[in-house]
Amino acid sequence: MNAPFRLPLTPDAASDDVVIVQNVSRHFGSSRTGLFGRRAAPVVRAVEDVSFRVPRGSCFAIVGESGSGKSSLARLVVGLLRPTSGEVTIGSVALSSLDDAGLRGMRRKVQLVLQDPRASLDPRMTVLDTLAEALTVHSLHRDRQARRERIDAVIGMVGLSQAHLTRYPHELSGGQRQRVAIARAIVCEPEILVLDEPVSALDVSVQAQIINLLADLQARLALTYIVITHDLALVAHMADAVGVMYLGRFVEQGDVGDVCGAPRHPYTQSLMAIAAQVSPLDRDRPATVLEGSIPSPLAIPSGCSFHTRCPRARALAAAGVEAVDTADGRLARLCVEAAPLPHPAPGGRSTAKCHFADQSLPDQSS
Numbered sequence: 001m002n003a004p005f006r007l008p009l010t011p012d013a014a015s016d017d018v019v020i021v022q023n024v025s026r027h028f029g030s031s032r033t034g035l036f037g038r039r040a041a042p043v044v045r046a047v048e049d050v051s052f053r054v055p056r057g058s059c060f061a062i063v064g065e066s067g068s069g070k071s072s073l074a075r076l077v078v079g080l081l082r083p084t085s086g087e088v089t090i091g092s093v094a095l096s097s098l099d100d101a102g103l104r105g106m107r108r109k110v111q112l113v114l115q116d117p118r119a120s121l122d123p124r125m126t127v128l129d130t131l132a133e134a135l136t137v138h139s140l141h142r143d144r145q146a147r148r149e150r151i152d153a154v155i156g157m158v159g160l161s162q163a164h165l166t167r168y169p170h171e172l173s174g175g176q177r178q179r180v181a182i183a184r185a186i187v188c189e190p191e192i193l194v195l196d197e198p199v200s201a202l203d204v205s206v207q208a209q210i211i212n213l214l215a216d217l218q219a220r221l222a223l224t225y226i227v228i229t230h231d232l233a234l235v236a237h238m239a240d241a242v243g244v245m246y247l248g249r250f251v252e253q254g255d256v257g258d259v260c261g262a263p264r265h266p267y268t269q270s271l272m273a274i275a276a277q278v279s280p281l282d283r284d285r286p287a288t289v290l291e292g293s294i295p296s297p298l299a300i301p302s303g304c305s306f307h308t309r310c311p312r313a314r315a316l317a318a319a320g321v322e323a324v325d326t327a328d329g330r331l332a333r334l335c336v337e338a339a340p341l342p343h344p345a346p347g348g349r350s351t352a353k354c355h356f357a358d359q360s361l362p363d364q365s366s
């Protein structure tokens with residue numbers, strides 16, 4: 001019998017980054033030519049040229065609206081999806097170097113927790129069976145007593161009691177089910193948790209409890225987190241760094257204090273304005289600045305993909321800037337030009353892809 005897979009989770013000597021995502025793209029559908037020379041299917045560019053690094057023990061958040069590609073990126077990080085191009089490295093292991101068995105072994109160290117535990121837990125399995133199955137899949141604690149001891153320890157860590165072990169998912173509250181999903185992830189002693197909308201399916205009153213539990217577990221077990229969310233308030237609360245995703249790309253990324261405190265990209269600024277409006281204390285704020293819905297990834301606008309909804313682009317157009325031919329002819333074209341987003345240096349300032357980030361808008365009063 002083969003020895004269980006061991007992931008050399010030793011980061012390279014130069015850095016303490018345990019997750020490195022380099023220029024990763026993931027396209028769905030096919031650009032192959034089918035019968036009669038027709039394109040077989042349109043290509044969905046779900047993730048496009050995304051790069052980020054997550055230092056050990058920190059929390060990196062990926063934020064964006066529905067359809068921006070967050071879940072696809074989460075699945076790429078845990079190896080459930082293979083990139084169309086680019087590379088994901090966990091510790092010192094490039095996922096492209098692993099076969100399917102290798103990826104399964106790696107997933108012991110990198111666990112995915114999904115948004116809706118009702119969907120992710122098997123309704124026919126008790127909590128005990130669910131946790132025991134996770135250990136069986138990864139060939140851990142084969143001895144019956146050791147297995148039970150591990151399960152008892154973990155169920156306590158997530159704030160449940162032994163009495164919960166004999167229950168089925170439908171006999172638990174939403175918050176308790178999410179605690180079980182978290183227990184199933186940590187029972188295998190992972191080093192990295194990828195949390196895909198970990199609280200968005202829960203009542204507001206329960207959300208804070210789960211967020212506190214996650215913070216407690218992160219400190220206690222020295223875990224590294226990647227949190228996928230559409231909620232900037234959650235980002236500000238949990239994350240050390242953040243990537244803001246729009247139509248498959250990061251439009252801004254950096255330290256969470258920089259990005260949330262002084263967002264530079266108009267999309268991030270719009271998300272922040274919406275987050276502030278959600279607060280009942282801020283009802284008097286001006287109406288939302290983000291209009292319309294996210295375009296289809298089958299028809300991504302050219303240039304800056306956000307320009308069709310961008311309040312800055314609208315303000316510039318209203319001020320007639322589109323018609324202005326500046327000395328170098330650049331101003332009029334900025335919104336429809338794409339430029340690569342540089343990765344922020346460790347501890348560096350936020351980077352944003354908008355050319356107007358630091359530019360004041362033209363004075364419309366004159």
Ligand SMILES: Nc1ncnc2c1ncn2[C@@H]1O[C@H](COP(=O)(O)OP(=O)(O)OP(=O)(O)O)[C@@H](O)[C@H]1O
Binds near residue numbers: 029045067070297
């Ligand atoms: N297997 C697939 N085949 C084809 N298209 C897909 C597939 N998975 C995702 N997509 C498309 O990729 C785009 C990004 O989807 P994804 O689920 O990653 O976004 P998201 O930001 O997580 O959205 P949500 O919050 O609604 O889950 C969407 O347009 C989606 O329809």
